[in-house]
């Protein structure tokens with residue numbers, strides 16, 4: 316049987332009595348109750364369902380299926396016939412405000428700017444309208460918001476009218492309606508004429524205020540995020556909290572926050588640059604120390620160094636720096652970390668042996684991989700040897716390649 320929709324008679328009523336018509340479970344084994352009449356609005360037309368209680372048992376979802384309105388309840392009900400239903404008023408009134416706000420925004424976007432609404436989403440904290448537009452400037456969004464708040468202040472009535480298919484031709488609707496019987500129109504005279512099954516307050520003043528939050532470019536549309544009513548205050552509260560945190564962290568008043576943040580980011584960049592310069596200086600000084608400690612073998616200076624957890628990048632920089640500062644040099648660098656041995660070898664131009672050959676010759680000892688060219692080569696393998704033992708292998712290999 317069709318449930319009588321009391322929320323269309325009086326959208327402000329929060330409690331009611333009704334008779335139980337059916338008690339059942341859906342395909343997901345969720346308990347539900349069907350009543351002869353209800354104030355619980357079921358999900359539909361972009362508006363989420365009401366919540367509340369039936370005989371003090373929580374109603375967590377409401378759906379309309381083939382004319383019957385199913386109240387999904389947390390546990391089975393014990394009553395047999397008449398019961399008391401109460402809806403969560405804050406949630407319902409919030410939905411009414413958001414929904415009516417959407418009507419106003421859509422009307423202004425289309426009538427003043429030529430952007431028809433494609434869809435509407437009433438989210439938990441933020442709502443959005445998708446409009447058919449390639450672009451919406453911040454200035455336009457500001458104008459829309461200003462006019463919307465003006466219409467709220469003017470407190471226009473929001474009327475509903477049930478019409479037949481024939482009577483429909485007397486109205487110019489924003490969008491063609493999908494039903495042909497029992498058509499419900501929501502009318503804000505001179506502003507908006509729309510087929511709509513949602514709940515709305517009886518005048519625009521109850522929306523209280525509208526704030527457009529931000530715009531997002533979709534493939535063919537622009538998504539306009541907004542909030543109405545209490546949600547405007549919630550947004551203000553949240554943003555205020557963030558700004559207070561930032562003003563204290565950055566020691567700057569609100570109007571200087573952007574400037575202060577830019578300064579911090581710039582300082583960060585400068586410091587990174589300075590750190591890079593200092594690192595290079597350190598590497599140069601390290602290169603000099605290593606050259607001073609190098610031992611002559613035959614007619615070559617052999618630079619040997621073993622590191623713990625040294626990055627490949629730094630070893631490569633050192634291997635490049637040393638031959639630039641001295642001649643007749645072969646550089647052998649090994650680093651050991653938790654699981655691997657890594658090496659970088661280089662030489663000055665006046666040494667004839669190939670570093671690629673050298674590395675390829677020793678890598679099998681640690682089951683490693685790598686390579687390079689005649690002047691510089693690198694690689695890595697497992698820690699089957701200690702770094703010292705591996706360095707000895709490297710030194711022996713260099714001697715053999717003389």
Ligand SMILES: [Zn+2]
Pocket residue numbers: 414415418501511512513514515
């Ligand atoms: Zn509506």
